[in-house]
Amino acid sequence: VNHSLTVPAYSGRSVAVAAGTTIHIVDPQGQQVGDLFAFTYPEPREWLSTGHTRVFNGSLFPPVGSPFVTQLRRPMLTLVTDTSPGVHDMLFPPCSPEAYVQYGVEGHHPSCRENFERAIAAAGVTLPFVPDPVNLFQNTPPDADGVLSRHTAASSPGDHVVLRAEVDVLVVLTSCSFDLTDFNGEACTELVIEVETEPLAVFAP
Numbered sequence: 001v002n003h004s005l006t007v008p009a010y011s012g013r014s015v016a017v018a019a020g021t022t023i024h025i026v027d028p029q030g031q032q033v034g035d036l037f038a039f040t041y042p043e044p045r046e047w048l049s050t051g052h053t054r055v056f057n058g059s060l061f062p063p064v065g066s067p068f069v070t071q072l073r074r075p076m077l078t079l080v081t082d083t084s085p086g087v088h089d090m091l092f093p094p095c096s097p098e099a100y101v102q103y104g105v106e107g108h109h110p111s112c113r114e115n116f117e118r119a120i121a122a123a124g125v126t127l128p129f130v131p132d133p134v135n136l137f138q139n140t141p142p143d144a145d146g147v148l149s150r151h152t153a154a155s156s157p158g159d160h161v162v163l164r165a166e167v168d169v170l171v172v173l174t175s176c177s178f179d180l181t182d183f184n185g186e187a188c189t190e191l192v193i194e195v196e197t198e199p200l201a202v203f204a205p
């Protein structure tokens with residue numbers, strides 16, 4: 001590992017890496033969802049599209065060895081390894097201030113969308129929209145009737161996924177802030193981004 005970047009609980013971080021770089025997304029304490037976003041770097045002309053990735057692979061989530069693609073169907077990140085039970089989500093948008101209001105929270109509650117916006121602003125990028133994320137370790141599979149369940153993340157301490165960058169890519173990861181149920185286990189915890197070669201840039205929050 002050349003560079004290790006901790007994404008503390010209730011926050012987000014961004015890092016840019018060159019094509020060919022291997023990235024580990026680690027859940028050190030287990031049961032923690034991470035919302036992953038990715039953009040071409042330095043110009044965010046293309047982004048990881050969960051919709052196009054589902055159709056490209058013909059699956060709700062890419063099998064190991066398969067790519068996450070952009071809205072132009074170009075492979076952006078390939079899922080190389082997954083030590084977790086392989087339970088992830090690509091159907092949910094990031095949790096948001098509006099969602100927490102609707103859940104009945106009074107006052108401000110941290111959210112993946114705000115943490116994403118902060119983290120990408122730190123990278124000098126402003127966007128007119130927020131793409132739907134890859135919700136790593138999120139345990140919300142649809143049943144046969146299409147009903148979305150909501151269970152505790154199935155990842156164990158130290159579980160990780162390994163991604164290979166297929167283009168120069170800006171990766172944004174948020175440690176999900178949802179703490180109204182045991183969705184993220186007993187408490188929201190940190191995630192770690194490990195980059196195997198020198199990153200192009202690491203952005204301070």
Ligand SMILES: [Zn+2]
Pocket residue numbers: 035094095111112113175176177178
């Ligand atoms: Zn969240």
